[in-house]
Amino acid sequence: MRKFDWDALQAFLAIARAGRLTIAAQQMGVDHSTLSRRVASLEASIGVTLFERSSVGFLLTPEGERLMTDAEAMESLAMRINARLDDPSGGLTGTVRVGTPEGFGTYFLAPRLAKLTAAHPDLEIELVANPRMFSLSKREADIAVTMTRPTRGRVYAHRLNDYALGVYASGAYLESHAPINMFQDIFKHRWIGYIDDLMWSTELDYLSQISTALMPALRISNVISQAAAVSGGAGIGVLPCFIARKEEALVRILPDEIALSRSYWLVSHADTRDIARVKLLSDFIRTECSGSEAFWGRWP
Structure with a gap:
């Protein structure tokens, strides 16, 4: 043989x-x-x-x-064997990596990891909070949080939550520019949005959902920098409410006329989802999301 x-x-x-x-x-x-x-x-x-x-x-x-x-089947088997060898008792050791959008990873998950690391000091957690898609089949991450449900591959997907988005501007910007009292007024202002060829998910195309006539004057590749630009008075933009509430300078514009929503999905690979450390982190994220409905809601 x-x-x-x-x-x-x-x-x-x-x-x-x-x-x-x-x-x-x-x-x-x-x-x-x-x-x-x-x-x-x-x-x-x-x-x-x-x-x-x-x-x-x-x-x-x-x-x-x-x-x-x-x-890949052999690799998955080797990973399960290594997981058992790391701790024959079935304990929680080794490294587990989660890939997330930058907003979810920075504002929601990172502040909550302290309780998990305290409970499992021998577990090494890697949080990759980047504006990109993660390939679980290529082992870029053990689990991923995405904005759409995967339709291909040997993966399992669980809907974590919906979250609200709105149009925001800084108070200083609104004081020095034309008032926004009705929907048509938004076309008189500078918009901040994504760079088209760096938009890693179609779910990020917020402006076309509001109006196909809207074109950003300032394009930025990630939502955290967009929030900083809006807060700094560079223009108006669509932001997740859970990010906007962290920026004291921001004011919600036309909250009744313009209200968007999106979803987060937790994705794991069929070959590795039952490894103890992967399952632990997956369960932790699901539990934290299920108990945080107010975090994702409309603001103000």
Whole structure:
């Protein structure tokens, strides 16, 4: 029976997910030539070509696609074995990573992690609060909070909560610009919004929901910086109410005429969701959200 080199399979997975040798090598912490040799050795041992090498990177061949499925299954099994070896008693040790939108991670989750870390001092938690999508199949995170329910992949999704959004401006801005007393007045003002090609979710396209005629004069890639710009008087913008209430300078505009809502979803991968530390963090986030309805609501 042919013996497989697990290091070679890990190299294969890293390149398949990254698409480029140099990026995969950085992620694995090895030299790119070492990674290349491992994949070449794997191809030689099984007698097939796993990648098409091109100027744009490494693309899986049909044989590579088939191996990818089996290699990921082996990886998941290895992760479960390692989890048991970390603590044979089934305790909570090791590292668990959660990827979230920056608003959720910064304003909601981060301040609540103290109670979890105090209860489980041997557990290492990594919070990645970035404006992006996280691929659980590529192991970019163990669990993720998203703004839409995934429709593909071997994942489980749980709706955490809905949250309110509104249009805000600073008091100083409103004092020095034309009054906003009715809906048509909003077209006389400078708007702050997202950069189109950096809008990582269609759920962030707030302005077109209000009016397709609205175009931002100032475009910013993340909501925390948008809130700072609105608070600083650069214009008016749509913000989650749970963020806006942290900015004392902000005033809600036309709250009865313009009120939006969005949802957060908790997503876990089928292969790893039952690992104790992953389940613990998932359950913690769900519990915290279910007991915080007022946090997500309309303000003022």
